[in-house]
Structures are given as C-alpha cells and as structure tokens.
Amino acid sequence: MRTAAFSTFGRHPSPWFYMEWEEFHDPRGWRFQQTPAWKMNEQVLPWIEANAQDDFFLYVQYWDPHAIYDAPQALVNAMSEHDLPSFPDEEAIARHQNDRFWHSASMMGIHSYGEYAAMVNEYDAEIRYADFHVGQILNLLERKGILDETMIIIAADHGEGLGEHGVYVEHWSIVDTVNHIPLIVKFPRGVGAGRTCQALVYQFDIAATICEAFQIAKPIEWDSESLWPYTDEKNVMGRSHLVIGHGLYTAQRGVVTDRWKFIRTLHSGEWNYPDQQLFNRESDVYEQTNVFAKHQDIVKSLNGYLVDWEYQNRVTLGYDPLVATAHQGPPGLHLYGKETMEDFYVRGIPQRVTYSERKPDIPVLE
Secondary structure (H helix, E strand, C coil): CEEEEECCCCCCCCHHHCCCCCEEECCCCCCCCCCCHHHHHHHHHHHHHHHCCCCEEEEECCCCCCCCECCCHHHHHHHCCCCCCCCCCHHHHHHHCCCCCCCCCCCCCCCCHHHHHHHHHHHHHHHHHHHHHHHHHHHHHHHCCCCCCCCEEEECCCCCEECCCCCEEECCCCCHHHHCCCEEEECHHHCCCCCCCCCCCCCCHHHHHHHHHCCCCCCCCCCCCCCHHHHCCCCCCCCCCEEEEECCCCEEEEEECCCEEEEEEEECCCCCCCCEEEEECCCCCCCCCCCHHHCHHHHHHHHHHHHHHHHHHHHHHCCCHHHHHHHHCCHHHHHHHHHHHHHHHCCCCCCCCECCCCCCCCCCCC
C-alpha cells in the first residue's frame, strides 16, 4: 500500500512523526502555514492520478478555514445571503466592547454587528473554499472509478470562536464552539450512507475505524473505538461521557455528557474564568450560564469521571502534562499573546482578521 501526506502545518521535529510515510509533502504557500487549497491540489491531484490503480492511504490537510482569512471576495460576498448565528446578537456585541483581553471584540476590530457579520462571512467563505477543493478530489476519484470503494474521512483540527464568549476568531478553551467539530465518514460501497449520529465520539476514534477497515487488530492499550457500528442505526449508544482538554492558551480539562459539560480551569490565560464551571448543553447551547452552584450533585458525578481518568493516565505517564502547562503558563500566550496584546494596548494596533491579497476565484454556486 502506498502512503502519502500533504500538509503545511507546523510539525514536531521527532522522527517518529514522519517515519511511517513513504512520502511527506510540505507545499509552500504565500505565507507561514497558509498554503491555499488550490496550491495543495496542484500536488494532490496528480498524485492521485498516478496512484489510483494502487491501494493507498492519503492524508491531505487544508489550512483555508483557519484565520487569517483571505477567501476570494466574490465568495465572501455570496456568504452574506446566508443566515448568521443567533448569538452573539447586537446587544452582546455592544457589551463586548468593554472587554479587554486576548482576541476581544475591540482587539479584533469588531465594533458593530455589521463588522461581526462581515467576519462570519469571511469564515464561512473559507469553509466553502475548502469544500470546493475537497470536491475536486472526490470528482477525480469518481472519474478514476474508485470513489465507491474508497473510504473518506473529513475532520477538523478545532472550531472557531466567533464571539459567543466575547472571544473572536480564536480557539482558546473547551467550549463547544471550539471542541464540537465536524466528523464526516464515507464508508466504502455506500455502507451507512446518509446516516447522522449524535453519539459522543472522539476524533481519535478514526484510528480504530481505519484499523477495522483494513482488518487490523486494534492495539489493546488504545482508547480509540471504531465508528463502523454507527453505520447501523441500532448501534448508537456511544460513550457515556468524553474527557476533553485545552493547553495552548488556557489550561482546562472537562467532562462532556449528552446534557452537561463540566469545566475545570487550572490556568485561565489572558481571561478571567472561574475555577469550575457547569453548563446545561440542552437548554444553554451557547454555554452562557454557569450553573455550578445549583447542581452540586452533577458536579460531583462529573468530577468523579475526571478523577478516575486522571488517575488512570498518571499511572501510565507518571505525571500530568496539563498541570505542568498550568504551572509554566500556557505556551500560546508566551508565543503570541503577550506581544500582540502589547501591540493593541500600547500601540493601538488591532489584530489582523483578513489579508488584502485574496486567493483566486472559484465558482460561487458550484
């Protein structure tokens, strides 16, 4: 089987990250990490053409939906015809003008609902731009006669905060706008086609799913669970809970169930978060009201999941990396936050959201 990866994302220097790929391509783009999808496909599509008759495992990473945004202007304009999120509304955005922290509304140059709408259109246009180029891959697989037999998995690194918590154009926490991400799987030969599933799954469940696809025994120490059972509507139980975390701009760990999210903050970064938060995910989808004090029974139960998880992993690792991160301070603040905050507060320079130089046009309605 041929294996290849096409990615511009910053990588760890450890050799084990690369050693199993037969080919690892790092296309260079206009800016740091921001190789556009059209330039990625200049290399990806010929690779598929050359290897379509072989069995292959191909990984392709598109950076486009990530800030800073530079989608074609015609595509951005087309997004204005779509509905905006119900929150934040005009009142919330006006209230956010008083915030003074990393990626606040004023720091990102968002002073009105109109500027907020323009930012959302930029983000949506980037998603559409990536979608178009994924479509080019699917069309090529179909022309080569191998689409039906090919397993395709589409996932995301993280979501984007768009003001729901007063933080704009950033991924800084374990709120749902950051951690609840898309996962689309096309199983071979139409298996499970058209099904949707709301069960709690991890992104690393992709690993066990691929193992099952290739009839490889899953290593016994893995926590990953195959997604194949979800192709049958009878198998939708999923996990009772997920343990999630963030360590770049804050140090947080939490537990998610169908109804609740419990967050424990070890270091709040440039923000002012309480040590513990509890949100009702059914009645408070934007996680605005902390009900920690009202539901101590729920907190005790969810914190028990965390304690068990932390104990099991400390036994394996010997220490807790998130505690070390909290002690040292989140690395993202040292790398980006403090300098940018100084630019804004001392020099009055807002953070850039878009580039003036745009990517080439694509068909808006295709």
